[in-house]
Amino acid sequence: MTNTATNPLLADWTQAFGLPSFNDLKPEHFRPAFDAALERHRAEIATIAADKAAPTFANTIEALEKSGRDLDKVANVFFVKAGADTGDEIEAIERDISPLLARHSSALYLNAQLYARIADLYARRDTLGLNDEQARLLDRTHSRFVRAGGALDKDKQDRLAAINERLASLGTQFGQNVLADEKSWALILEEADLAGLPDFARAAAGAAAADRGHPGKYAITLLRSSCEGFLQFSSRRDLREKVFDAWIRRGENGGATDNRAVIAEMVKLRDERARLLGFASFADYRLEDTMAKTPEAARDLLNNVWGRARARAGRERDALQEMIAAEGGNFKLAPHDWRYYAEKLRKAKYDLDESEIKPYFQLDKMIEAAFETATRLFGVTFKPVTVPLYHPDARAWKVSDAAGKHVGLFIGDYFARPSKHSGAWMTSLRDQQRLTGDTRPVILNVCNFSKPAAGEPALLSFDDARTLFHEFGHGLHGLLSNVTYPTLSGTAVARDFVELPSQLYEHWLEVPAILEKYARHAKTGAPMPKALLDKVLATRTFNQGFATVEYTSCALVDLDIHDKGIADTLDVTQFEKDRLAALQMPAEIVMRHRLPHFGHLFSGDGYAAGYYSYMWSEVLDADAFEAFEETGNAFDAATAKRLHDFIYSAGNLRDPAEAYKAFRGKLPSVDALLKKRGLDEAAA
Template identity: 80%
Template sequence: MTQTPAQNPLLSDFAAAFGLPDFAAIKPEHYRPAFDAALAEHRAEIDAVAASAEPPTFANTIEALEKSGRSLEKVANVFFVLAGADTSDALEAVERDISPLLARHSNALYLNAPLFKRIDDLYARRETLGLTPEQARVLERYHTRFVRAGAGLDKAAQDRLAAINEELATLGTKFSQNVLADEKAYALILEEGDLAGLPDFARAAAAAAAEERGHKGKYAITLARSSCESFLQFSSRRDLREKVFEAWIKRGENGGATDNRATIAETVKLRAERAKLLGFATFADYRLDDQMAKTPAAARKLLDEVWGRARAKALVERDALQEMIAAEGANFKLAPHDWRYYAEKLRKAKYDLDEAEIKPYFQLDKMIEAAFETAQRLFGLTFTPANVPLYHPDARAWDVKDKSGAHVALFIGDYFARGSKHSGAWMTSLRDQQKLIGDTRPVVLNVCNFTKPAAGEPALLSFDDARTLFHEFGHGLHGMLSNVTYPLLSGTAVSSDFVELPSQLYEHWLEVPAILERYARHAKTGEAMPKALLDRLLATRTYGQGFATVEYTACALVDLDVHGRQDDTPLDVTAFERDDLERIKMPAEIVMRHRLPHFSHLFSGGGYAAGYYSYMWSEVLDADAFEAFEETGDAFDPATAQRLRDFIYSAGNLRDPAEAYKAFRGRLPAVDALLKKRGLDDVAA
């Protein structure tokens, strides 16, 4: 049924402060009519551009495309923010319904022959059009997008591509919802006697999780990473650690309706077929052709260089943990569910450092302040709490301004885990920066899954949690500081092996002594972290990096391998993962950070499919980029910060990534800084 703007708040102008929607007025039944209306409007806009009788110009073709689809973007942004951060059965039903429709709409755009003819004509004449560098970049990106979507293929191939894209959209939604269902369904309910080894903060979080699930007076361990990893790190109950670990690694692989293995097999098959239709040997070849790495071989070269060193270091770490088990008089072999527990015990023994001693110094609110001060010292930004209506009581907002007091962005932080939120941590937006249609300022979100404390208690983070907060805030700044004219190039719209540079680089400032000394404050006493404790904490930077690097790099290698298959036989997901890990000699005591059945980076929409290597590719960049500050002797050196802002954080996709990095640093990096950062520079492969 058609709805009017008065009946549907998604169809009216968003009139709340900062251009926010009236979240309270939006109901699940509003989304489908809003999508239908916005899709129809965008189709009419596209058809008008494609059918124009005027010769193609940059203004009547490229700029017209850039100005189109504003209503669709507005509706989709609101929907997908909530579908990720505060979903429900009703929203999941809408998501299943709308995903193939959006894929169909995208197909209609990128396979529109008259439209591509106009773009292709402009691209052939690009040197004669008198374009600015930004306009030339927009034209090049549009042409590349259309070609990679199949605009140059014959009708039969295009029809098959369209069908594949719709099916992949449905499969991605199914995968994501299956993982969330497995996570929501699991909670290990414990009694007081089951909590041996757990520090007070972990007990309090488990009590709060149990009460939230209707088990007041008991304790619950959930599959939120912050909950299960804390339990695996501290619980002396080996039997319970094994239960939690098995539930964690079996998400998406439990049989029944939520098992993802058939979904993965079909996804990999369809991606391979799509790549071949487009002239590539494998999906990995197709995906990397338009990335900074360019080829799977280039990505694998980096991963292989790191893998041998990381594996060697992990085996040394394994032997040390096994020796600790023996020294305690036990005779069992170290298992994956033991690693975090004994690694924490060994760290405490080796560095006189206990996570339970550290965690009270990492309050969520103080770490948010630390991230804000870092942005102020680097880029002159200030953050003032904004009293605006949001989609969930846990979310909060800040008005972001520059040195002159001008509004830069609205920043929304949604930090706590809940059953309605997908796992992980991410940055997203309700509105992106652009100057083509007015001076539109962005609305940027960070969504995390930290453990919510009991009422009246401060939220405490692990050091890794604090690093995650800085990481996502780095992505947030990439969106907030964007300063481009055209929407296509805005903010984080860069290649996936470059997009992690601003986020991973920002993590470095968490460890800058001036930041830690000011914001690492004890939750009860307010005292700064003692220097001796801070020194011991920083001394552990490379502790456990063999494990961490193996856990990650195995995922990246398996990702390239599963998307590099040229075997047309049906994929047995379990066997493929097992055999591939055997091939690379994965230590038996370590499990991939994301096993394939719940590897949402790859299969929940596929944003990192054949691209999980990107985190390490970007880490080569970020380690070298932070050295640019260290070489000045000032972690906040103004001249270096200005170059960083100009060429990385505010530049969107104005330049090829390699050129952007060289503009900042003067050269491309080598792998040395990464090896040093991870403590692998003195390890033989």
């Protein structure tokens, strides 16, 4: 299988746009491809480290940037499959390969000869005659090696390597456990059980049941789009409670898929890793290399919002309880009731409900809306192309700039399925760089929208449409990248800066010119009536107390579990309960992601001690959109050019604070965020 003639991952990728031959790719190709790519990368690293010539930027830093290209190719394809179209064979490979990749990474970053060369160059950095991008790359490379343990003694390095390998295995186990719980549970319903569900929700439930082998029935699954729709519309309180309980207990059901012991071990190992590296806690370690710098700074922002959000949520709760009483309900509002009564209150208060607006948010039209926004801001255009991809649901568009030059390939994979992990994300098969030729990116958006019945259009909720714009903002950050070095490309920026391009892009969904053109009725094609559009925009801050509490509680608990003072033996359920009690969490609201299924934190550590970053970036994005509003034009050309040059195309060329100031002229305050969420004093 390692022969390049028989393994499509190791052969030259000659398909259109430099894609691998997905039609020929089989699970058994991955392991030998990984083995061959790892062997080659080890040889490349050994050559760089053992070079007898004195260290130079070219023979050390650039050589390092050029190494591992085969491994990147194989890993990128594999993890696209593992996330978006997995199965028993892929999951088995993932369990094997995750610790192997961690071991390889440790061997790279703990290579004493290699680190000595990098440290030598870093010490002489002001004498090397580097341009700004090269200086930034040297700084980031040195920082990466130091933060990975390159400067530690051998004993500490050995322990660090063992910790990294174990954490990789645990992260894989965590994600696979959550997926197993999601795949194994469904509530199969009859027609009589669908009271309150609008036609589009019934159709989605019917399609889900058919997919699970129950034609003629209806199924509610543990995918967010399925659960939230049912909780929003079903008048069957008993069934809402059953669905909600299953949803919030993913990863906490006992048995082989219970994640609590996994979390306890991961938290302990992360803390040990941070202390080996000289930090007081994992949170201190993680935030040192971000805009926030310290857990205290992140917590200050969250606390600034928390009290206001909790107070507003209390007022929202009281209004919902009054509605229950007015209907003769003799019960106290519970978490499984909130979405149902909030939807009823929205209809009563604004004469608006989700079933009225959802037919105007067709998936295909929202994709077009996201594309046109990019065209009007940045001059890029999108042309659908037919190329072999990893799943029949995925589709592709060729991206070109205003002069017709090829920018990259964009792949959208929008529908939920049992083989796909939950959530929504952006990833890549190839990143932009110019070091080894003009490499054009291949960028993916992966979502989990409900797939419609055959022949029916896919309809999105307003939140779904916002998710689509969010992920496409990430996608543009990758597509528009214009840097030389792979390490600085696209979304490879600080965790609390990376959400700026995505969250900022959400604002354009609500620009009237976009909604007026693309919010079209699925059956009649008629545009959304202006009166309805006005009502949609008028409800932007409706239920924001609930939404902000749901999110902010997660971010605070994340910081707490990764900060100082965690016991060696961690009772995850009790810890979560105690921390929420200390926060005075409203009893009627549950964390958006409870710890046992909080994939952002424990399926790897991408957002561990970093979930606050969505709100940190929201401070930036609210202020950034005000830059457009101040001009009176949401597509102002001069503002869009600064946004392109300093944010979307700039990768990690600058410190994030400097990048933002280059765009905006100043750093933001929290005021724009509070106004956006309706939490400012004027809305109190």
